[in-house]
Amino acid sequence: MDVTLATAWLRAVADSVAAEADELTRLDSAIGDGDHGVNLRRGFTAVTALLDGTGFTGVGDVFVRSGGTLISKVGGASGPLYGSVFRALGKALPPGPSATLPDLAGGLRAGLEAVRALGGAAPGDKTIVDAYEPALAAFEEAVAGGAALPEAAAGAARAAGDGARATIPLTARKGRASYLGERSAGHQDPGATSTWLIFQALADVTAP
Numbered sequence: 001m002d003v004t005l006a007t008a009w010l011r012a013v014a015d016s017v018a019a020e021a022d023e024l025t026r027l028d029s030a031i032g033d034g035d036h037g038v039n040l041r042r043g044f045t046a047v048t049a050l051l052d053g054t055g056f057t058g059v060g061d062v063f064v065r066s067g068g069t070l071i072s073k074v075g076g077a078s079g080p081l082y083g084s085v086f087r088a089l090g091k092a093l094p095p096g097p098s099a100t101l102p103d104l105a106g107g108l109r110a111g112l113e114a115v116r117a118l119g120g121a122a123p124g125d126k127t128i129v130d131a132y133e134p135a136l137a138a139f140e141e142a143v144a145g146g147a148a149l150p151e152a153a154a155g156a157a158r159a160a161g162d163g164a165r166a167t168i169p170l171t172a173r174k175g176r177a178s179y180l181g182e183r184s185a186g187h188q189d190p191g192a193t194s195t196w197l198i199f200q201a202l203a204d205v206t207a208p
């Protein structure tokens, strides 16, 4: 993972979030306040502007500054949560222009730990964690098995999609959807869905 690939990944997330903004908002209208697509589109549009206008000191810096942008530009819960993910990912990477695949796996784990520390969600609470945790497990398993980045990212994206769909029957225990109690069951979690888009974007930009 180098500065060019990190930048391409975040631009692909921005494109995907913009293309899927209406769908994310529809999901959030069912169990939240209907702004998840708008929140993420605003945040990643600001990230794109950052990428256009900035020279980065290294690959970690791309993620740290993008995460800071999400934190400052997104009002909803998802801004600080995803902002913390990318900041933790960036801080976990070694300084310099590129990171190895094990570095990236470690950085993605730091991102999961950050979102769990900030939000307090466990697997099964119907949040970002329900897509992120299985995606990371698939990524780590692929890396441990000797896979290269494209294969590891594709496996992570599949697992994230499965995890997002598996939130449908769950009752939310964190975030706004938890106010609905059992009425949150029967709807796919918006944040788990956007986490899937983030891992799918990594798979797309690394696909051979």
Ligand code: ADP
Binding pocket: 028, 032, 033, 034, 035, 036, 039, 040, 075, 076, 077, 078, 079, 081, 115, 118, 119, 120, 121, 126, 127, 128, 129, 174, 175, 176, 189, 190, 191, 192
């Ligand atoms: P808000 O709820 O402030 O309007 P968004 O609509 O942008 O923010 O994001 C909602 C998503 O954030 C939810 O679908 C859920 O996946 C995620 N989320 C909310 N609270 C938490 C939490 N404590 N931990 C992890 N993810 C959370």
Ligand code: MG
Binding pocket: 028, 032, 033, 034, 035, 036, 076, 176
């Ligand atoms: Mg919302």
Ligand code: MG
Binding pocket: 033, 035, 076, 077
């Ligand atoms: Mg909101």
